[in-house]
Amino acid sequence: MKLLITGGAGFIGSNLCDFFVNNNYDVVCLDNLSTGFMHNIEPLLSKSNFRFIKGDIRDLNTCRDAVKGCDVVLHEAALGSVPRSINDPITINSTNISGFLKMLVAARDEKVKRFVYAASSSTYGDSKELPKIEHNIGRPLSPYAITKFVDELYANVFTSLYGIETIGLRYFNVFGRRQNPYGAYAAVIPLWVKTLINHQSPFINGDGSYSRDFTYIENVIQANFLAATISHEEIVQRASLYNMDLPQNAPIDLVFNVAYGGNTTLNELFYCLRDNLAKYDSKIATIKPTYRENRAGDIPHSQASIIKAQRILGYQPKFSAIQGFEHACEWYYKNIKG
Template identity: 60%
Template sequence: METDGREILITGGAGFIGSNLAEYFLGKDYKVRVLDNFSTGHRHNIEPFLKNTGFQLIEGDIRDLKTCQEAVTGVQYVLHQAALGSVPRSIKDPITTNDVNVSGFLNMLVAARDAGVKRFVYAASSSTYGDSKELPKVEEKIGKPLSPYAVTKYVNELYADIFSKTYGLHSIGLRYFNVFGRRQDPNGAYAAVIPLFVKQLINHQSPTINGTGDYSRDFTYIDNVIQMNEKALFTQNTEALNTIYNTAVGDRTTLNELVAHLKELLSVYDPKIADIKIQHGPARNGDIPHSLASIDKAKKLLGYLPSHTIRQGLQSAIQWYWKNSNQHYQNTTYLSK
């Protein structure tokens, strides 16, 4: 199949991060193919793209090798976002998590290798740092994983390294640190903390913080993640290939501080939110106490410079959440606009 070098496959492209990547690259006139089985992604996330002649949807599962082979046909670049996320979900169901995140990942590597894909950029995870207490987190120093999910994401890194050394498949792994932003789903048992808390506060419900609230995270706005994916996909620096990068801001915020930020920013729209009380529950199994990334490696080798601080990201995200909330951010699934 003849290609012009502007075809990108995004696995998990109907998800939060994947759909944002699809929107971004379509806006830059790339041809975008999305592979998704809609187990966690949503059709409304990609609905605006369906009329774009540069967009193609393949509904399928990365656990099926033939589907992966079909998806990579004619593309030179792969952004592999498909995975079964959530530490609690992996603790509840480690077998399915492993099937998707390890076997599915291996299928994609094999398909990309056989298709002669030029660059394979994949979503790694900060959970790989495990029980390491060192701060900030530096790519070359990790601890032991604390959950089945963390195990699977570390195995991804090992497989990618083997495929680069054995088969010459150029890859870059991006260790995402608590990504948030537009289109992130606030619903379901495994909803991320920021959209979940926003939904609860808009509905005048009391958010529950797991533990004392002193745990901290390097919350990272979606536009920073898009920048990292683009730089990883097209870098001409050969020294930057076949390695792992933290994808973060390089700053940390406690959960107590996060809720204070959310209440302040949402109170602009609804003053009653400022008075909502916060509850505390037990700490979750598998959670690491603190997460703070060093982004020096990404700055040096990829030229990465975060566009949004945590505060700037929250301001942008809350504007989007409120606009799409029908003023009350009801418990029904919202529509992406």
């Protein structure tokens, strides 16, 4: 099987490239290096089953070149971060919607069998339901959330009009090795870890009671592997375990939550990261957080139901958030220090 991994020099994409290259799949990685880094894929460049294309998904010819001969696309390329999308909705829209559409068109024309794409828990918007179940979403709360929802709509329409199989993986707060701790739009875990390693006090927005379903990167790799490789027949068969009646001969258009299914408050996260890092540097053990105002648009709690992915894909996340924090802290301590 030959895969195209877009955004393959980024955090999630480079971990997917590692996994598939090391498991002897042929991998093409397309990335414009806007938020990704060559050093994330450096060790893969010498491998015969890996090809890197520096290019932009907003250019249709680049998409066509990259997808040539591929059986499956894992589409990770996008501009993340809700605050970035609030500051620059136009660039977010062109990358996350126009770029997505161009990749879909290229994949359709190249007769790619399956298009797996990074969707987002932000699609649940202002829905207060917990845990979040795939078919029940609210109104989007940011330009970023709009783009990720529109992607799902496009995927759905492309499946019904052109017959390309699409699987959206709604990631919930993914973290782990290589997630970028630098820059104005760094995610909370790498940002706090870097701040603690520098012996500074991280900011907690609000009183720390807000909670998230933090998802370790290994679980995300597993979900992508299953989504890329499970057969159409098996999906149709397993869908009945979820009381879903999928027709035998119709192409698949499905969306799954990808998470651990737990919830960790920001206070718990802070103390867990601090205690893990204190194993390497005892000065970190006494750092206290600094509380400040809640951030506009943040929902209080987010927790996934993962039953659909468990039943239909056979997804079984191996790493709890707590186990993931331990691995991530070790990696950051060695890599930020080193």
